[in-house]
Amino acid sequence: MKTSxxxxxxxxxxxxxxxxxxxxxxxxxxxDKKVLFQIKKDLGNPYHxxxxxxxxxxxxxxxxxxxxxxxxxxxLTVFQANISGQIPxxxxxxxxxxxxxxxxxTNITGTIPEAIxxxxxxxxxxxxxxxxxxxxxxxxxxxxxxxxxELNFNQLTGSIPPQLAQLTNLGAIRLDRNRxxxxxxxxxxxxxxxxxxxxxxxNQLTGSVPKSLGNMNFSTIDLSRNKLxxxxxxxxxxxxxxxxxxxSRNMFEFDFSKVKEFPxxxxxxxxxxxxxxxxxxxxxxxxxxxxxxxxSYNRLCGKIPTGGNLQSFDVxxxxxxxxxxxxxxxxx
Ligand SMILES: *[C@@H]1O[C@H](CO)[C@@H](O)[C@H](O)[C@H]1NC(C)=O
Ligand SMILES: *[C@@H]1O[C@H](CO)[C@@H](O)[C@H](O)[C@H]1NC(C)=O
Ligand SMILES: *[C@@H]1O[C@H](CO)[C@@H](O)[C@H](O)[C@H]1NC(C)=O
Ligand SMILES: *[C@@H]1O[C@H](CO)[C@@H](O)[C@H](O)[C@H]1NC(C)=O
Ligand SMILES: *[C@@H]1O[C@H](CO)[C@@H](O)[C@H](O)[C@H]1NC(C)=O
Ligand SMILES: *[C@@H]1O[C@H](CO)[C@@H](O)[C@H](O)[C@H]1NC(C)=O
Ligand SMILES: *[C@@H]1O[C@H](CO)[C@@H](O)[C@H](O)[C@H]1NC(C)=O
Numbered sequence: 001m002k003t004s005x006x007x008x009x010x011x012x013x014x015x016x017x018x019x020x021x022x023x024x025x026x027x028x029x030x031x032d033k034k035v036l037f038q039i040k041k042d043l044g045n046p047y048h049x050x051x052x053x054x055x056x057x058x059x060x061x062x063x064x065x066x067x068x069x070x071x072x073x074x075x076l077t078v079f080q081a082n083i084s085g086q087i088p089x090x091x092x093x094x095x096x097x098x099x100x101x102x103x104x105x106t107n108i109t110g111t112i113p114e115a116i117x118x119x120x121x122x123x124x125x126x127x128x129x130x131x132x133x134x135x136x137x138x139x140x141x142x143x144x145x146x147x148x149x150e151l152n153f154n155q156l157t158g159s160i161p162p163q164l165a166q167l168t169n170l171g172a173i174r175l176d177r178n179r180x181x182x183x184x185x186x187x188x189x190x191x192x193x194x195x196x197x198x199x200x201x202x203n204q205l206t207g208s209v210p211k212s213l214g215n216m217n218f219s220t221i222d223l224s225r226n227k228l229x230x231x232x233x234x235x236x237x238x239x240x241x242x243x244x245x246x247x248s249r250n251m252f253e254f255d256f257s258k259v260k261e262f263p264x265x266x267x268x269x270x271x272x273x274x275x276x277x278x279x280x281x282x283x284x285x286x287x288x289x290x291x292x293x294x295x296s297y298n299r300l301c302g303k304i305p306t307g308g309n310l311q312s313f314d315v316x317x318x319x320x321x322x323x324x325x326x327x328x329x330x331x332x
Contacts, residue, residue: 036058114139197220267290302332
């Protein structure tokens with residue numbers, strides 16, 4: 001008698017403590033959970049997602065995050081995983097995603113799913129260091145809240161969609177280390193809103209740099225290692241806030257003496273391996289914060305101007321020009 005009432009009491013305490021907590025504990029939205037299982041299946045049930053266990057709250061799973069207010073999945077961050085296959089189109093069925101990352105996954109192949117363009121809440125999209133191929137969907141320009149777009153270190157091809165310039169909140173756009181062809185879109189000189197740091201290096205871009213880019217205040221611009229030609233003297237100017245500019249390893253050809261003013265903010269300027277002629281403008285000595293310069297492998301002539309920082313760099317900043325002279329190179 002005594003024993004059984006005690007055990008009933010124990011049982012009811014147990015039920016009171018455990019049952020409600022079990023049902024309350026599941027914060028995960030069932031729609032999101034279903035989509036995540038589809039993603040796991042599409043990726044071939046990889047070991048990396050072993051914690052994606054139906055018995056556990058999906059808000060506690062590895063590589064995902066839930067918004068603390070809505071309990072909807074707002075981040076999917078897959079990094080350095082042994083995963084093979086394509087990026088599942090099902091990721092686009094997680095409508096509350098603000099962060100979507102697939103990075104450093106060699107065996108991710110296929111194309112960028114167009115459906116990602118539905119994820120209008122996305123702020124960060126990083127699909128990088130994978131073996132993605134094919135073009136960048138122009139419809140990514142729907143993602144108006146994007147502040148960071150990184151598609152670098154892939155095998156992407158085709159031309160760069162001009163529509164990306166409609167992304168007015170971007171802090172940086174990284175399209176470097178791919179196989180893009182064609183010209184830099186003229187629209188990349190018409191960013192309204194924030195002007196992103198622009199990384200287009202290590203592609204196969206051709207043509208000249210659109211004049212419109214000269215109107216932009218890029219803090220960082222990297223066009224290095226492409227097949228670009230022509231004059232870029234309009235990319236400089238005292239009025240700009242550029243800190244880092246890399247135009248190296250292209251086929252730019254212009255008279256450097258034409259550049260009258262440099263951005264006072266300039267910290268690093270790389271022009272190596274082009275066909276730049278004329279002499280180094282004296283105004284470059286007025287750039288107090290210049291920490292790095294490389295004009296090597298061009299067709300420059302004349303004396304390296306004195307009076308500023310230009311003598312603080314070693315010969316490797318100036319080597320292989322037509323007839324450049326003066327410290328740190330041998331006297332004229
Ligand atoms: C990638 O795929 C290859 C061939 O299927 C496999 O040998 C390799 O282990 C996979 N994973 C990684 C991380 O390389
Ligand atoms: C990647 O996973 C595959 C299949 O699960 C396995 O055979 C391979 O050894 C793994 N590779 C690495 C580098 O861990
Ligand atoms: C792409 O795949 C090749 C061959 O599997 C591999 O050597 C290379 O590192 C991969 N690229 C990236 C960026 O992971
Ligand atoms: C975009 O961001 C703004 C400001 O953070 C926010 O108010 C708005 O709801 C966001 N739009 C979408 C579609 O999430
Ligand atoms: C400097 O830039 C501002 C803002 O774009 C512009 O209004 C002004 O005319 C420019 N000044 C010179 C000297 O270029
Ligand atoms: C660039 O930005 C600086 C500082 O933010 C501003 O003073 C300058 O007018 C801008 N120049 C142009 C060309 O927009
Ligand atoms: C300048 O570029 C050349 C060619 O790539 C390189 O050899 C040299 O080391 C660079 N100089 C500096 C100071 O980085």
